[in-house]
Amino acid sequence: MPASSAPAASPDPIVPVVEALRAGRIAVLIDDEQRENEGDLLCAAEHATPEVINFMLTHGRGMLFVALDGETCDRLDLPPQHRVNTTQRGTAYTLTVDAAEAFGVTTGVSTADRSATIRRLAAADAEPGDFDRPGHVQPLRAREGGTLVRAGHTEGLIDLMRLAGCRPAAVGIEVMNPDGTMARQSDLDRLCREHALPACSVADLIGHRLERDRLVRRVTERPLTNAFGDWTLIAYSSDVDPFPHVALVKGDVGAADPLGRVADDPEPVLVRMHSQNLLGDVFGDREQPSGETLEASMAMIERAGRGAVVYLRHEAMGRGLVRDLHTRRATLADGPPDPHDERVRPDPDRAAAADTPAVVHKSDHGIGCQILRDLGVRKLKLITRHPGHPAQRGSLAGFGLEIDSEVAPGAAG
Structure with a gap:
């Protein structure tokens, strides 16, 4: 009582x-x-x-x-x-x-x-x-x-x-x-x-x-060059899942001093928080255009000259993929899928969400938030297909992160 x-x-x-x-x-x-x-x-x-x-x-x-x-x-x-x-x-x-x-x-x-x-x-x-x-x-x-x-x-x-x-x-x-x-x-x-x-x-x-716990830590980093210019790839290990997550950063984002310390960035940083999606990211599935979103985000960051893509991987991707294929096969047997029905058309920002564990489930990007903090990011220009989503702001605010603005993938400027 x-x-x-x-x-x-x-x-x-x-x-x-x-x-x-x-x-x-x-x-x-x-x-x-x-x-x-x-x-x-x-x-x-x-x-x-x-x-x-x-x-x-x-x-x-x-x-x-x-x-x-x-x-x-x-x-x-x-x-x-x-x-x-x-x-x-x-x-x-x-x-x-x-x-x-x-x-x-x-x-x-x-x-x-x-x-x-x-x-x-x-x-x-x-x-x-x-x-x-x-x-x-x-x-x-x-x-x-x-x-x-x-x-x-x-x-x-x-x-x-x-x-x-x-x-x-x-x-x-x-x-x-x-x-x-x-x-x-x-x-x-x-x-x-x-x-x-x-x-x-x-x-x-x-x-x-x-103030007391830390679930992610930098493992290694190296330069990476792709179609969108020169980047630094930083790999992170996590205490709560077996797969490493990566941050692809451009400019001075996340740069450490000789003692390994990263200062808090006073300026808003262009950020894409991206959940792994094999069908969309690698095979270009038009029903799950996450690959287009990822490429558009990297192009935006290249134009800006600085920013970060946090790419979150997850153990259950294989199980989620098989489940998704079974679901879509059953749906196609009943006729063409309704592109506006999220029950049969996965949201590209929530790939395999039903079988995705905590690190990337829906908008609760806890591990990704800790990676951003490690990079010194405190204010975000968030690249998102879902601007104004309240849970998105709420899950970030608890980690001391503030959304300064939201921009759609591929937006100019």
């Missing part, structure tokens, strides 16, 4: 949140206003008493869920709800569960039943056979690397559990107003005041982790 008095102010908003979670109390995690612009009540799953769940259902009103790390999902045999994830944010829903009757669960609906299920999900000795499926509790799988990879609530909850020294399992619920609308910043501020709940944002959490 919430504390009886407001927590003391802290220059780092993460601190009171972590202290509350460690003590078994409830806190609030707020999203970036450019992303979902919503908030979640959260508590460590191991401390999810019936009273805690009742408070969350009463004052949260949204969907109750349990964020789990990947290892726990695998150990408990919690596969995805569907093999192809087409949700707007790429939220990784697993099969729903109830704890088995041996743990005191009856219908699975009451706060006592749901709290028993949630606490069992957090238990270190839990096994797949401890749960009935489907059930009334919705687990969500967090991506490895947390908010430094995907700036989402699921990852935020698991990051906070680890900072609090709790099991990697957190119960959360989206906060809705009494009239059924989603609670925004002012509504969440009021809720925190009324119930003395500490709060932090996903951006706060990313900033906290960036």
Whole structure:
């Protein structure tokens, strides 16, 4: 249950949140206003008493869920709800569960039943056979690397559990107003005041982790000459996926001093954040014109004389490619594809998105953001086919990156 008095102010908003979670109390995690612009009540799953769940259902009103790390999902045999994830944010829903009757669960609906299920999900000795499926509790799988990879609530909850020294399992619920609308910043501020709940944002959490954690590092670099002039190719390794990512830079972007230090660039830098797409990039698939976008971006940077292309690779490309080919084959059997239907025509900026892991999933370019920071980029002239996309700005802002302007691939100037 919430504390009886407001927590003391802290220059780092993460601190009171972590202290509350460690003590078994409830806190609030707020999203970036450019992303979902919503908030979640959260508590460590191991401390999810019936009273805690009742408070969350009463004052949260949204969907109750349990964020789990990947290892726990695998150990408990919690596969995805569907093999192809087409949700707007790429939220990784697993099969729903109830704890088995041996743990005191009856219908699975009451706060006592749901709290028993949630606490069992957090238990270190839990096994797949401890749960009935489907059930009334919705687990969500967090991506490895947390908010430094995907700036989402699921990852935020698991990051906070680890900072609090709790099991990697957190119960959360989206906060809705009494009239059924989603609670925004002012509504969440009021809720925190009324119930003395500490709060932090996903951006706060990313900033906290960036001061302490680093998931990418330069491996090597060399000159490269192509049809668009002379570049420097910089390869990066990542702690959360096996494939190296690369930055193709022109001019003095990312240049290090003799001690290997890169100064922050005071000027906006022309940047293309590009996700690997074999069909479009290499074979020129007209339905996935990512290769045209990549070439147009390099031509723009060549004309400007400086800039960077961050090329993000991913382990699941092969699986995504096969899935995509099967989907398109089935679609063609029903007739010509509708070029405006994104269910059958992949977005070139989200190549193989349904099977793409965290580093390039949709607009959550966490690894790419860290590469830009390593290059000294702080302000971007972003080359994008989707100008004004709020999630694009939100996922960058958490990493201390600012979009100065957006330009379409191939735009003059």
